[in-house]
Amino acid sequence: MTTVDMTPVTEKGAPTNPRRRVYRPNAKYIPIIATLSLLMIMYSSGVANYENFGDPSVFVNLFRDNAVLLVVAVGMTFVILTGGIDLSVGAVISLTTVLTATLLKGGWPPLVVLPTVLALGALIGAGQGAVIHFFKVEPFIATLAGLFLARGTALTINQESIPIRDEMWKAISEYRIVLAEGVVTKPIAVVALLAVLIAAVTLAWTRFGRNVYAIGGNADSALLMGLPVGRTKIAVYTLSGFCAALGGVLFSINSTSGWALQGNGLELDAIAACVIGGVLLTGGSGYVWGTLLGVLVTGLIQTIINFQGDLNSAWTRIIVGVLLFAFIVLQRLVTRKAR
Amino acid sequence: MGEQSPVLEMTGIRKVFPGVVALDGVDFRMFPGEVHALMGENGAGKSTLIKTLTGVYEIDGGEIRLGGVPVRISGPLQAQQAGVSTVYQEVNLCTNLSVAENIFIGREPRRFGKIQWGRMRRRAAELLARLDLDLDVSAPLSSYSLAIQQMVAIARAVDVEARVLILDEPTSSLDASEVEQLFRVMRQLKESGVAILFVSHFLDQIYEVSDRLTVLRNGQLIGEHRVEELSQVQLVEKMIGKELAALEDVEDKAQRNRERAAEATPVVEARGLGRTGAIAPYDLTIHEGEVVGLAGLLGSGRTELARLLFGADKADHGELTVSGKPVNLRNPQVAMKKGIAFSSENRRTEGIIGDLTVRENIILALQAARGWTRPIPRKKQDEIVDKYIKALQIRPADPERPVRNLSGGNQQKVLLARWLITEPKLLIIDEPTRGIDVGAKAEIQRLVAELSDGGMAVLFVSAELEEVLRLSHKIGVLRDRRLIEELENTAGVDADRIMQTIASGATS
Numbered sequence: 001m002t003t004v005d006m007t008p009v010t011e012k013g014a015p016t017n018p019r020r021r022v023y024r025p026n027a028k029y030i031p032i033i034a035t036l037s038l039l040m041i042m043y044s045s046g047v048a049n050y051e052n053f054g055d056p057s058v059f060v061n062l063f064r065d066n067a068v069l070l071v072v073a074v075g076m077t078f079v080i081l082t083g084g085i086d087l088s089v090g091a092v093i094s095l096t097t098v099l100t101a102t103l104l105k106g107g108w109p110p111l112v113v114l115p116t117v118l119a120l121g122a123l124i125g126a127g128q129g130a131v132i133h134f135f136k137v138e139p140f141i142a143t144l145a146g147l148f149l150a151r152g153t154a155l156t157i158n159q160e161s162i163p164i165r166d167e168m169w170k171a172i173s174e175y176r177i178v179l180a181e182g183v184v185t186k187p188i189a190v191v192a193l194l195a196v197l198i199a200a201v202t203l204a205w206t207r208f209g210r211n212v213y214a215i216g217g218n219a220d221s222a223l224l225m226g227l228p229v230g231r232t233k234i235a236v237y238t239l240s241g242f243c244a245a246l247g248g249v250l251f252s253i254n255s256t257s258g259w260a261l262q263g264n265g266l267e268l269d270a271i272a273a274c275v276i277g278g279v280l281l282t283g284g285s286g287y288v289w290g291t292l293l294g295v296l297v298t299g300l301i302q303t304i305i306n307f308q309g310d311l312n313s314a315w316t317r318i319i320v321g322v323l324l325f326a327f328i329v330l331q332r333l334v335t336r337k338a339r
Numbered sequence: 340m341g342e343q344s345p346v347l348e349m350t351g352i353r354k355v356f357p358g359v360v361a362l363d364g365v366d367f368r369m370f371p372g373e374v375h376a377l378m379g380e381n382g383a384g385k386s387t388l389i390k391t392l393t394g395v396y397e398i399d400g401g402e403i404r405l406g407g408v409p410v411r412i413s414g415p416l417q418a419q420q421a422g423v424s425t426v427y428q429e430v431n432l433c434t435n436l437s438v439a440e441n442i443f444i445g446r447e448p449r450r451f452g453k454i455q456w457g458r459m460r461r462r463a464a465e466l467l468a469r470l471d472l473d474l475d476v477s478a479p480l481s482s483y484s485l486a487i488q489q490m491v492a493i494a495r496a497v498d499v500e501a502r503v504l505i506l507d508e509p510t511s512s513l514d515a516s517e518v519e520q521l522f523r524v525m526r527q528l529k530e531s532g533v534a535i536l537f538v539s540h541f542l543d544q545i546y547e548v549s550d551r552l553t554v555l556r557n558g559q560l561i562g563e564h565r566v567e568e569l570s571q572v573q574l575v576e577k578m579i580g581k582e583l584a585a586l587e588d589v590e591d592k593a594q595r596n597r598e599r600a601a602e603a604t605p606v607v608e609a610r611g612l613g614r615t616g617a618i619a620p621y622d623l624t625i626h627e628g629e630v631v632g633l634a635g636l637l638g639s640g641r642t643e644l645a646r647l648l649f650g651a652d653k654a655d656h657g658e659l660t661v662s663g664k665p666v667n668l669r670n671p672q673v674a675m676k677k678g679i680a681f682s683s684e685n686r687r688t689e690g691i692i693g694d695l696t697v698r699e700n701i702i703l704a705l706q707a708a709r710g711w712t713r714p715i716p717r718k719k720q721d722e723i724v725d726k727y728i729k730a731l732q733i734r735p736a737d738p739e740r741p742v743r744n745l746s747g748g749n750q751q752k753v754l755l756a757r758w759l760i761t762e763p764k765l766l767i768i769d770e771p772t773r774g775i776d777v778g779a780k781a782e783i784q785r786l787v788a789e790l791s792d793g794g795m796a797v798l799f800v801s802a803e804l805e806e807v808l809r810l811s812h813k814i815g816v817l818r819d820r821r822l823i824e825e826l827e828n829t830a831g832v833d834a835d836r837i838m839q840t841i842a843s844g845a846t847s
Binding site (some may be wrong): 226 | 433444453455495
C-alpha cells in the first residue's frame, strides 16, 4: 500500500502532514471578514466623531430603514450564488406597491391582497427563470425584459402616488416593538431579519441550498452529477421575485402608499450589497450573512452622512462605488490565490 | 471470471448525427468484476458509445440491457439510478464545495429535510478510507490536486452503488505514481464486482490493468478480445486498420535527409537569446529543410524557448536573425510577417475556434496575414481548404462542419493546416501529438517529415522522446530552463543518451 501526497496544494512550503493544517481563515471567509471589519471600523469611528451616534437606536434603525433592501438582497443572493443576476427586482417592487394600493383602494380585503401580490411576484420570477433555463437566455437580458415589463405595467395601472387607507396596513405601519428603554423598531425590520434567517438555514442545511452552490460552482458538473439544475435555477428566480414582492409589501406598509417609480434602481443597490458582503458574482461562493453585512455597510454610510449634516446624500453613492471597486478587486485576489 | 452472465449488454447500437453515422450496429458487453478497455482512434465512436450509455445521447437503434433487463437511459440521473456511473476526463465536480459534499451532493443524508453534516463527513471519510485516501473531507475540493479530485470523483461514482463504472481517460493528466494509485483503486473495485469501462490513449496502461478490450473503428465494432490474446502491435493495427509499416517509413526518410539539411541555408539564428525567469540565453540555428527537436522534462523550458522565436514572449537579451536579417520580434504579428508560424500546445484555448467551421478555421491565419480588407475569394478558399483536408486526411472531410464536432486529432490537423497555408519558412509545433491517438500521431509525424522534405524548417517540441528521435535532424536538450546540449541525431543517439544528458545536466 502506498500513500499519496495529499497535502492541499494551497499550502506552499508548509510541513507535509495533511492532518495538521495551520489555522488560517479559509479563503472563502476572507471577504466576509473584511466586510465585518469595515463595518466595525465605520461604526466605531462614527461613535468617536458624532454625538449620540453610540445610541443603540442608531444601529437598530439601520434594520428598519433598510428592511426593503435587505429582503430584496436576500433573494438576489440566491440568484447570484447560482451565477445569475436579477435586474427586475426594483420594478417588481414598484408593481407590487402600485397593485397593493390599487387593490386596497378598490376594496379588496387585505388578507386577499397580500397573498395575491406575493404570488404575482413569485410568478414573474418563475417566468424569468423558465425563459433563462428553457431558452438558454442570459439572465441579464431575461430579467432586463422583466424590468421593463413590470415597470411598464405599474405605470399603466397608475402614474400617480396612491395613498393606502386600509386599517390593517395602517395598523402594521404604526405598530412599534419596544426593545429597550427608548429603543423601538417596526415589524418590517423583524420580517427582514426573519428572511435573512430562513435564507441562511436554507442555504446551509437543505439540498436546495447546496444545489444552488453547486450550480454556481460549475453548472455542467452539477448536471452530470445528476442534480436538478433546471428546477433549481427556476426556483431561485421565483424566490427572488417573491422576495421583491415582499419588499414591495414592506415598502407599501412603511410609506402607506403605492407609486410606480418606487424602488427605482434598487436592484443595483441589492447587487452592490451582495458584492460588498462577499458574494462572488461568478457564483458558488458567499453567504447570506455577508449580504446582511453589505446592507448594513451601505446603510451605515448613509447614517454617517446624515450625522455629518453638511454632505450631500450623493456621497453615499460615491462611497458605495469606491467600496464596490475595492471589494471586487479583493475577490479577484482571493479567488486567484485559491487557483 | 468465466462465462457468467454479462452485467451490461448493448446490441446493435446505432447513433446518427446530421450527416454522419457515429455508431453503426455496435455490440458491447461487460461482465461483473472486469476491467474492459474501449479502444479506437479519435472519432472511432468511443465517446459516442459512452455517451449513449450515460444518457447524454439517446440511441437511434439497438438495445441496452443492464443485468438482463432492457433499459432506456434518458439522462445522467437515470443512468446513475440504473447503476451506471461515469468519471469524465475533465473532473466534473464542483471545486467550490467541500470534498464530502462533492461525494454526497444530491444524496445527502437528511433528517426532517435537514442535511446531517456530521454524518455526511463521517461517511465520506469512511468511503475514502476504503480507497486508501486520507483527506480533510471538509476542505474545499479546490485545495487538492487534480489526481485527488479524480479519486474523489471515483469515490462519488462508486458510492452510487455502481454496477458499471466508466472511466473516460482518467489518466491523461496524472503522473506515474498517481496512475499507480488509480490502478490500485480500480483493482479493488473490480474485486468487489464492479465492471469498469476504461478508456486511455496509453497502450501500456491498457495492458497493465485491463482484462478484456473492445475495438471500434469508424463507428463499427472491429472485435472483442481478451487482453492476453492480442499483442500491442496487433491492437494498433486493428485500431487504425492498416499495417504499422507506415510509421517505419517516416524514420527512413528522416535519416535520408540528415546530410542534406546540414548544408542548407539557415532560416533563423538565435544568438544569446533569452528571457529572464523563462529561459536562459541560448544559441540555436535552424536551417532550411531541417527538423530540430526539443527534448526535456515538463517545465524544462521547451515551450518558453519556442515562444521567444515567435515573439509570443519578448526576449530581453540576445539577438535573432531571420533569413540573414536581424529582427526584433515585438509580437506574433511581426513573426508571422517574417514567415514564422506557431502551432500551440493548447489547441483548445489558444488555437481552435470551436464554433467556426473547418474552412473558416483553416483560412483564418492566411486571411489575417493578407489583412481583412482583402478577403480571399470563396472559390480560392474552397480550393485551398479541399487541398489540405485531403493532404492531412482531416475527417470527416466536410469543410462546413463546426470544428468543435471534430475529434482532438483532427482539430490538431486543422490547426496545422491553418499555419501551413501561410507557407511559413519556419514552423514551430508545440506538442502536436498530445492527447491524440496512434493513427493520427503517425499521420502528423509523416506530415512533419514531408514538410521538411519540401524545404520547410521545423522546430518540433514534444514530451515524447521517441517522437523527437524519429523526426529530428538535430535535438536540443533542455533542463531547468536552459538549453544544455545540442545533438546531431546520428545512429548512436537514442532515448537513453538523451535521458542521461537530462539527468546529468552536463554539457559533453
